[in-house]
Amino acid sequence: MTKFLPRGGQRLLPLLLALGSLIPIRAQAPAQSSSDASFLATLGQLREATYDQKPAIIEALNHSGHPSVRAVLTALLEDRLYYRNSDQKIFIVKMADADPLSLIDPLTLKPAGTASSDSMTQIGTNNALRSVLRMAVARFALSSPDASVRLDAVREMLRSLDGPTVALLRERAAVEKNSAVKQEIETGLALAALDSSDPQTRLQAIATLKHSLSQDVRNRLELLLAKNPDGSFSESDANVRRAAAGAVASIDRWRSFYSDIQTLFFGLSLGSVLVLIAIGLAITFGVMGVINMAHGELMMLGAYTTYVVQLAMPQHIGISVLVAIPAAFLVAGAVGVLMERTIIQHLYGRPLETLLATFGVSLILQQAVRSIFSALNRSVVTPDWMSGSLRLNDALTITYNRLYIVIFALIVFSLILLVLKRTRIGLDIRAVSQNRAMARAMGIRSKWVDAMTFGLGSGVAGVAGVALSQLTNVGPDLGQSYIIDSFLVVVFGGVGNLWGSLIGGMSMGIVNNLLEPYAGAVLAKIFVLVALILFIQVRPRGLFPQKGRAAEDK
């Protein structure tokens, strides 16, 4: 079962190659229980060693072939290796940030009681050491029953191929069932075959590698085309060179294709953030005509609600974000209704006063948050299911948080559309916004509808705040950085038109991201703004203007 390979980091390569000829590749099974003492002694050296010395100690541990090597190295990699201050004894702990720490004996791997975190000292690692450890641990993971663990292990091993690694991969290739892992191993073997002295083998290897999308493979193939300082090619065979050039061109083509897709996705994800922040405003500003300068602060309230919900349920961070969505809707919606009842309802038809009053409210809300939560940013934890990225292939990865936010924006948009088009309250809202007097004459309580409309718009702003809490800093100034963007989207899309906000937001996001690689973040934003101003000159009512008599009243 255990297939140790005595090996540490890259810098130990020469030593290893020398050793490789002395000891058999397949190391001895865990028969040397008598070596417990020497294993512990080697382990003990980690306490005092400098970062320069630690790789050699890891190397020695790896050599020992002791059954708990894997557990110890994994623990060291995950900052879970400690020593007790009183007797200098080394322990693995279950969780690094717990107090008290639950100890595990490094020899038997059985629980060994607990200790307060003050009485223990962590054994530190640095970047260089962690990459040595990752490589060492990858070798163990190659025989893991979990295919995704094996895949990661193979990818880790591909980063520095050498004799023993290739031998291990070859061994694994014979028994590997999973196609993805197998393909990755074949890439590794082909990469190794590029060093072969037989041009035919090299050609074959290039044929295999041609279908890869990995940048590392591409870089390796390009090396074949490089010239030596004396002008001769480093690859002597012209056929191999031709094949390599073809493979590089093919990989480049595919990579640039996927990179375009990625840019498009980035645009969509920025666009969906814009849609999310604008959609509440599309209701309050678009449908009701209220210039609500406190819209950003309602989003901020949503973000802080996420923070409070996480504080309330620290054990369930994973679902806290989902709980926060309705909570933020209610909090921001309630504040919105309160604002409407106390201030805005007295100011209908007086846009300048509304603007100033809501601006005042935004300052009050900011200061309130500063007084309650302090001026410092609060950290909202990203749940595990939203961290990391979805790897579609070597050239295209999509981060989960952005993916979920795109989906989330579309869901929120559809729900709002559904509410406005298919429910009684939606009908009332549309009726009041189109012709208030007539709607009242038909028995609609217009004041109540106004409050509900404003509450709906504010609640959606709160929901957008939950999404923002995953992307940016949760602080009192959160709202201010988004208020301009949200007005832009609504004006661009066409006041009073939800579809306009969707198309407007998405297209602004995509254009921004298409420009950014060439113009830089600052200029790209300026270009988008200038383009918008020009557009508004041509079509003052935005992409999708409201038509008919209702439009004339606004």
Place this chain on the structure above:
Amino acid sequence: MKRKAIFSAAWLVAAAIASSTAALAQGVIKVGVLHSLSGTMAISETTLKDTVLMMIDEQNKKGGLLGKKIVPVVVDPASNWPLFAEKAAELLEKDKVAVVFGCWTSVSRKSVLPVFEKDDGLLFYPVQYEGEESSKNVIYTGAAPNQQAIPAVDYLMKEVGVKRWVLEGTDYVYPRTTNKILEAYLKLKGVKSEDISINYTPFGYSDWQSRVAAIKRFGSAGKKTAVVSTINGDANVPFYKELGNQKISAEDIPVVAFSVGEEELSGVDTKPLVGHLAAWNYFESINTPANKAFINRWHAFIKNPKRTTNDPMEATYIGFNLWVKAVEKAHSTDSEKVIAALPGLETPNLTGGIAKVLPNHHITKPVYIGEIKADGQFNVVWKSPGEVAGDAWSDYLPGSKDIEADWVKLKCGNYNTVTKKCSGQNYK
């Protein structure tokens, strides 16, 4: 005239209340504190205000200075750069403070500089900055580029083997000047222009996805790549988050930051950041008796055992101690005499070394490189062999290479060694 009378009357009343137990108004030494207590910089600067207050409190408990009690005069320039100049004038002209501790951003320092030079005041500036300046009236206790940026780049080049560089910064004067110096330095070390990528983003930027993807692409050319970050303030949080999400680990592409310290990390989930680097002259995790005592005193003063300490706090601590020594040496709080007494003075820093005031009004500082740990503290992975002397004028920029600052012999902050001319104090 009348208004002045009212003012002074009001001041007398205020002073009488303030020093009800102590003696008269002339029996105290006034110390100005010029840090933003509101606005965007409040997050960082409030801590420094508290540090100065703590130092004053401790000095008073030791019996004050020259037998007099020290009284702080705290003003709030509200992260508003022109207001810094107004408040500085108020401190120097109205309150007649002996010394001012203050400023954080370079633009606020540039704003108060003319005021301090006109009124012949004394400012202790505690934050790392871009250099290219030496004023008679300012003591720079933060790091100059050769005490932070250059050693960090050297570390990455020599110890980590970095061959390709991304200089990523926020769009304002400190990152732009620092990156100019770094670019010149890297080219001097033989790095080709195609291996350097420089990019700026606005304050508070949060949509990092395409920038991080671009860094990833730049870093996949087969050469070891590092990011030198002068990204300022809270834009760092989404930046590091995006790095984590796109799976750029510190082992692949390390990011070394010059503006990210313990205080900035205290509001962040640091697990995805483990291994990324920061270069400072002080870390809270450095285990010396002086540092331990300082942290304990800080926790007791601020009444919160969870508050962190950071590099600008140490610079404030050093600055205050240097000022106390200079006043004792000059037997006066007169700024002219104190400024003359400062060069050559030494005081221990918190990490076991000595901070010495140099003739160019900068100080000697050790340089530390730390890797971020999961608990938000730093694990020191490199330390300069001794203290590094702060260099006001970078040796790597063509314009400033020949310029020297010396307030002892040359009495000049901008002396051109080629033309043998002194052209004021500021870099033009």
